[in-house]
Amino acid sequence: METLLRNDFTAHYGLPTSTTSNISISTAAPYFEIEDDEYREIHLHLIPGVGMAGYRNLNSYAATIINYDKFITGLPHVFQQGKERCDLIVHTTNQRYFLLNELKDRKPKDRVRTKSISQLLSSLTLIMSVPAITTFANSHVFRHCCFFNKQSMSPPTITATTAFNRLGTIITVGLRMSKPAIEAFGFEFWEYSGNQVYNL
Amino acid sequence: MTESISIKNLGPLKDVHIENIKPFTVLIGESGSGKSTLMKAIALFRWIYKMHNIRSYLKHSKISKSPFRFRMETYLKNCGFEQFIKADTEIIYTTTFDENRSYQITFSKYNLSGTGNDKLINKDDIYFNKVSFISETRNIIPLWSDKGASFSGGYLGFYFHEVYRDFELASETVKELDLKFLNLKFAVRRTNSGKKYTIQSSTKEAFEIDFKNSSSGTQTSVPISLITQYFSKKFNFEDAFNRSVLNYLSNTDNLTDFKAVKNLSEINKKIFIHIEEPELSLFPDAQTQLINDLVNKCFITNDNSIELFLSTHSPYIINHLNLLIKAFDKDKLINGAKIDYDNLAVYQVVNGELENLIAQNERLVNTNPLSETINNIYDQYTALN
Numbered sequence: 001m002e003t004l005l006r007n008d009f010t011a012h013y014g015l016p017t018s019t020t021s022n023i024s025i026s027t028a029a030p031y032f033e034i035e036d037d038e039y040r041e042i043h044l045h046l047i048p049g050v051g052m053a054g055y056r057n058l059n060s061y062a063a064t065i066i067n068y069d070k071f072i073t074g075l076p077h078v079f080q081q082g083k084e085r086c087d088l089i090v091h092t093t094n095q096r097y098f099l100l101n102e103l104k105d106r107k108p109k110d111r112v113r114t115k116s117i118s119q120l121l122s123s124l125t126l127i128m129s130v131p132a133i134t135t136f137a138n139s140h141v142f143r144h145c146c147f148f149n150k151q152s153m154s155p156p157t158i159t160a161t162t163a164f165n166r167l168g169t170i171i172t173v174g175l176r177m178s179k180p181a182i183e184a185f186g187f188e189f190w191e192y193s194g195n196q197v198y199n200l
Numbered sequence: 201m202t203e204s205i206s207i208k209n210l211g212p213l214k215d216v217h218i219e220n221i222k223p224f225t226v227l228i229g230e231s232g233s234g235k236s237t238l239m240k241a242i243a244l245f246r247w248i249y250k251m252h253n254i255r256s257y258l259k260h261s262k263i264s265k266s267p268f269r270f271r272m273e274t275y276l277k278n279c280g281f282e283q284f285i286k287a288d289t290e291i292i293y294t295t296t297f298d299e300n301r302s303y304q305i306t307f308s309k310y311n312l313s314g315t316g317n318d319k320l321i322n323k324d325d326i327y328f329n330k331v332s333f334i335s336e337t338r339n340i341i342p343l344w345s346d347k348g349a350s351f352s353g354g355y356l357g358f359y360f361h362e363v364y365r366d367f368e369l370a371s372e373t374v375k376e377l378d379l380k381f382l383n384l385k386f387a388v389r390r391t392n393s394g395k396k397y398t399i400q401s402s403t404k405e406a407f408e409i410d411f412k413n414s415s416s417g418t419q420t421s422v423p424i425s426l427i428t429q430y431f432s433k434k435f436n437f438e439d440a441f442n443r444s445v446l447n448y449l450s451n452t453d454n455l456t457d458f459k460a461v462k463n464l465s466e467i468n469k470k471i472f473i474h475i476e477e478p479e480l481s482l483f484p485d486a487q488t489q490l491i492n493d494l495v496n497k498c499f500i501t502n503d504n505s506i507e508l509f510l511s512t513h514s515p516y517i518i519n520h521l522n523l524l525i526k527a528f529d530k531d532k533l534i535n536g537a538k539i540d541y542d543n544l545a546v547y548q549v550v551n552g553e554l555e556n557l558i559a560q561n562e563r564l565v566n567t568n569p570l571s572e573t574i575n576n577i578y579d580q581y582t583a584l585n
Binding site for chain 1: 515519522550551555556557558559560561562564566567568569570571572574575576577578579581582
């Protein structure tokens with residue numbers, strides 16, 4: 001997928017081949033979390049509770065995590081201007097999973113969810129316009145757009161946020177929500193909050 | 201009968217589509233997001249469809265002269281839509297029956313279509329419906345019922361007088377009402393000066409006060425509970441039918457021409473109740489108890505077929521729906537209430553569009569978006585450390 005982005009994506013949109021460094025990392029760890037920082041770099045954590053998106057990978061599938069946000073940001077300014085982008089593209093080399101990820105910013109923001117969905121949809125629209133990427137994405141069994149919303153923490157003496165976020169503890173996998181614009185691409189929209197993790 | 205609605209460019213609503221309006225539909229969203237606009241538009245088109253049904257019934261019953269005209273300009277004014285209507289405003293309301301027979305009423309380019317004599321509803325598909333809209337202005341009812349006589353000619357807006365009329369109608373029939381969600385009772389007394397509404401305790405500490413002196417939460421929730429009880433159990437379709445149909449015929453000397461295509465007992469009937477902000481002035485626990493009361497009246501102990509449509513600002517109410525779905529799945533009742541997941545729709549109105557909050561892979565409502573405010577509060581709290 002990294003090659004498709006660097007070569008086919010850029011060629012499709014009439015851009016020079018991307019030379020942005022370090023846009024992907026790979027792992028086959030049975031559990032991992034992904035965190036993106038304020039410098040648009042992504043970090044992999046193998047212990048729960050540190051990252052924003054959690055993945056359970058009990059079959060040890062080889063997963064590649066592409067920093068899509070960093071890739072787009074490395075393209076000419078005139079192209080990326082006004083284009084919303086999600087954070088990551090995660091796929092497994094056995095062609096089972098092809099996932100777009102948006103990780104919630106840690107700073108308080110209004111309408112984070114709506115913006116995240118919009119970012120995912122814009123990214124999906126952009127990459128699925130590239131025939132080679134469409135073919136590659138459609139060759140995967142599970143094609144999902146995932147919004148990960150790290151649960152906020154209350155001060156220790158107040159459990160209000162825990163109470164309001166109880167749903168995230170009742171359902172350990174994410175929630176699939178109706179999103180016709182995403183479904184039109186043959187993808188499903190899934191939402192994860194708190195301790196909910198994606199099961200590869 | 202299934203209903204769908206599409207709305208484009210109506211005030212705050214940019215592009216809204218509900219493919220199948222479920223028997224219990226709830227809207228949540230910020231102030232000014234368009235919840236009320238959407239609910240009013242649906243209620244209006246349900247009412248137009250009701251009148252089109254009556255017109256079709258009369259036509260099928262050999263009444264040749266058109267019974268009435270649709271005055272869209274007046275209806276839009278009543279809804280407060282005057283400033284919302286533009287050249288590109290479009291509202292399409294569709295009902296679909298077996299074998300894909302469907303009827304469509306469209307408002308587009310300032311014109312209403314689909315209600316003409318060439319678009320009559322098939323006699324087998326005719327419904328006799330009642331449409332009720334319990335507006336947020338219901339909190340004026342206690343004062344108006346106490347002082348209204350001295351304000352003859354006073355006008356507090358279309359929706360207030362709609363809900364007041366239903367309240368009056370309901371209180372003619374329902375003389376006592378348990379308000380379990382408040383541990384109170386509502387009673388209607390006949391006095392020399394007319395009807396008197398009182399609130400009584402339902403506990404050992406007996407007291408009775410005038411309705412107008414009761415708490416604000418009592419004043420806003422009694423009309424909901426009373427009107428719902430009335431439509432659920434006491435609404436007399438025959439009287440309503442006579443008022444709508446036969447009175448018209450006798451007024452126009454058409455009664456002799458009338459050859460009823462169907463008796464009322466053979467006609468499908470449905471009651472549509474729309475409620476703005478059921479939570480008004482209620483503590484969260486009472487909000488959830490009121491929802492139990494509503495669900496019980498509309499879907500558990502009802503004699504009449506009811507469809508319920510709510511708009512709310514309350515995350516408590518939306519979270520409570522999950523409990524009632526679970527109760528249904530476990531075949532249990534929570535204070536007399538349970539909700540079938542398949543009959544429920546919950547939408548968040550955002551940026552002029554609808555977000556479907558019903559999870560597709562679990563039988564529950566996704567309340568995560570409604571936790572954003574509490575998260576933000578404590579994220580900011582933490583940031584100050």
